[in-house]
Amino acid sequence: MQVTETQNEGLKRAYKMILTAQELDDKVMDKLKEAQPEVELKGFRKGKVPLALLKKQFGQRIMGEAMQEAVDGAMSAHFEEKGERPAAEPSVKMTNEDWKEGDDVEIEMSYEALPDIPEVDxxxxxxxxxxxxxxDAAVDEALSSLAENAQDFKARKKGSKSKDGDQVVIDFVGKVDGEPFEGGAAEDYPLVLGSNSFIPGFEEQLVGVKVDEEKDVSVTFPEEYQAEHLAGKEAVFECKVKEVKEPVAAEINDELATKYGAxxxxxxxxxxxxxxxxxxxxxxxxxxxxxxxxxxxxxxxxxxxxxxxxxxxxxxxxxxxxxxxxxxxxxxxxxxxxxxxxxxxxxxxxxxxxxxxxxxxxxxxxxxxxxxxxxxxxxxxxxxxxxxxxxxxxxxxxxxxxxxxxxxxxxxxxxxxxxxxxxxxxxxxxxxxxxxxxxxxxx
Known part of the structure; x- marks a missing residue:
């Protein structure tokens, strides 16, 4: 294949490559000869099909493959000879778009070469x-953080109102249209206010309650609630507050250590x-x-x-x-x-x-x-x-x-x-x- 340099500016390179019609035909014939021993056609024994007939039957199909192999081979030989490496996949395109069988194949290849890297001492x-x-200060600081994350709750002073973040222990019964529903009741349930573990709007209404207080909490189940018979329904939960506890950091001791696997x-x-x-x-x-x-x-x-x-x-x-x-x-x-x-x-x-x-x-x-x-x-x-x-x-x-x-x-x-x-x-x-x-x- 003929290769002619058309650009060499900085790291930019471009080449015109010509695969002559004879070279292409030779490659096609070589591939046909290679395949001939395994080919069977009606009227011919295996391996005895004439090359001329094989070319007529399979030449067009093999021509594209032969053309690609020729271009790939020329590119590999070029980079090996020049000692260059492309920065990215080279751009390769056929320039004679009106090509027909019997014409030379004209290819344009362009790329940016990787630069020579200077030696560095x-x-x-x-x-x-x-x-x-x-x-010790850093370790103590980390310990304090672990203790806060492993927080406990202790009872607030008698008569204290609950705050966001507190734990309230409650008995509750939920009703829809005045009737209790399945799964809507519990006793001694520990609920951390602000945890968003209950229906939206439930926990907020328990902020400010005291021990022994009874409070009706009115909420509406979300439209996408998993229990379809409750989805979108209004409900009232009759709650009795049994304990109000404030969050406290866990004590830094061996018990805390065991919580963290030590x-x-x-x-x-x-x-x-x-x-x-x-x-x-x-x-x-x-x-x-x-x-x-x-x-x-x-x-x-x-x-x-x-x-x-x-x-x-x-x-x-x-x-x-x-x-x-x-x-x-x-x-x-x-x-x-x-x-x-x-x-x-x-x-x-x-x-x-x-x-x-x-x-x-x-x-x-x-x-x-x-x-x-x-x-x-x-x-x-x-x-x-x-x-x-x-x-x-x-x-x-x-x-x-x-x-x-x-x-x-x-x-x-x-x-x-x-x-x-x-x-x-x-x-x-x-x-x-x-x-x-x-x-x-x-x-």
């Missing part, structure tokens, strides 16, 4: 890894300390990663594929627009034009993405099957009851697999960079770490 990079220890309070404190320090380490890693990326960005400069920058800028603009307009769930909105700020951020992301890909390739960084399985499992947890379908979706969707693989690969390359860079540890307090994390969002 990672040992020159300097960065700090923040280290935060979980002190053998003792000391064991719970140890678990909290480990969890806090794991959270601190995760936040510190995010800070270190940003610093390493910032330093690498200063060390490299190379031409970027315009289409990659444009696509990234549009994605950034689109994502930020949705963050600013959370009420718009779909994509039925005006086209969002990237700003100079979006374009600048896109250039940084594309540049660092290409650099990390190059570093990972040279360092032979691999994402293992176990790591991919773990990533899929974590994502599948977001779809309770549909985990199997999610696994199958990922299995049959290469793009989704790549989306899951990319952040794992990036983190492993960052770890590789951190090993070679001059990374020193600096012990700081929790407040300093929080400020460093907040600075990431502001940058």
């Amino acid at each position: 990672l040992k020159k990079i300097k960065a700090e890894r923040l280290v935060v220890k979980a002190d 053998e003792s309070l000391d064991a719970l404190k140890d678990q909290i300390k480990e969890r806090l320090e794991a959270e601190y380490a995760g936040a510190a890693r995010a800070v270190l990663k940003r610093h390493l990326l910032d330093e690498m960005d200063k060390l490299v400069s190379f031409e970027l594929p315009p289409s990659m920058v444009e696509a990234e800028a549009k994605q950034i603009a689109h994502q930020l627009w949705h963050e600013e307009n959370p009420d718009v769930q779909g994509h039925d909105h005006p086209e969002i034009e990237p700003t100079d700020e979006h374009n600048k951020l896109a250039e940084r992301r594309v540049r660092l993405g290409l650099l990390l890909a190059e570093l990972g390739q040279k360092a032979e960084v691999e994402v293992s099957d176990a790591e991919m399985t773990q990533a899929v499992m974590e994502q599948a947890r977001q779809y309770p009851g549909q985990e199997r379908q999610f696994f199958e979706f990922v299995q049959n969707n290469p793009q989704m697999r790549q989306q899951l693989r990319a952040p794992i690969f990036e983190d492993k390359v960052i770890d590789y960079v951190a090993e070679l860079a001059q990374v020193t540890e600096k012990e700081v307090g929790k407040d300093d770490l929080e400020k460093a994390v907040e600075a990431l969002d502001d940058a």
Whole structure:
């Protein structure tokens, strides 16, 4: 196949490729010869059908396949010879649309080449890894939070009125048209006011009641209520208040620890300390990663594929627009034009993405099957009851697999960079770490 370069500007490439009619015919005949031993036609023994008859019978069907193979082969040979990699799938189109059998096939191929990535001396990079220890104050704060979440209720002073958030213990009987209905009565029922566990409007009417008070609560069942015979009906619940209790945090003791699966309070404190320090380490890693990326960005400069920058800028603009307009769930909105700020951020992301890909390739960084399985499992947890379908979706969707693989690969390359860079540890307090994390969002 004849290949002629028609454009070579920056990273943009274009070529005219001509597959002569003779070359195409030769390829078709080669494929027919390959298939001939297995072909049977009426009047001929297997493998004895003349090539001329095979061409007449199957030539048109095979021609498209032969043409595609010729183009694919020419493209592979081209990239191998040039040592180039396309930034995206090359655009390939047939230019002589009035082509007929016997004519040469004229093809135009265009693409943007990936740039040559300059060498980076990672040992020159300097960065700090923040280290935060979980002190007693942080552990006590977390314990207090757990105690509040495991709240108990204690009786209010005699004669006190109930408040939103209190627990009232009641006997009640519900009636529709003056008649009790099935499932509408209970004794010693503990109801937390404001929990929205009863029919809308029920709990609000019990705010301000006292022990031994009797109160009729009037409500209307929702139209979509699960019991059809009650849906949309007005009802009156005759309630007797037996206790009014206020919420109190659970006591911080061994009993609280057992509620959270620990053998003792000391064991719970140890678990909290480990969890806090794991959270601190995760936040510190995010800070270190940003610093390493910032330093690498200063060390490299190379031409970027315009289409990659444009696509990234549009994605950034689109994502930020949705963050600013959370009420718009779909994509039925005006086209969002990237700003100079979006374009600048896109250039940084594309540049660092290409650099990390190059570093990972040279360092032979691999994402293992176990790591991919773990990533899929974590994502599948977001779809309770549909985990199997999610696994199958990922299995049959290469793009989704790549989306899951990319952040794992990036983190492993960052770890590789951190090993070679001059990374020193600096012990700081929790407040300093929080400020460093907040600075990431502001940058």
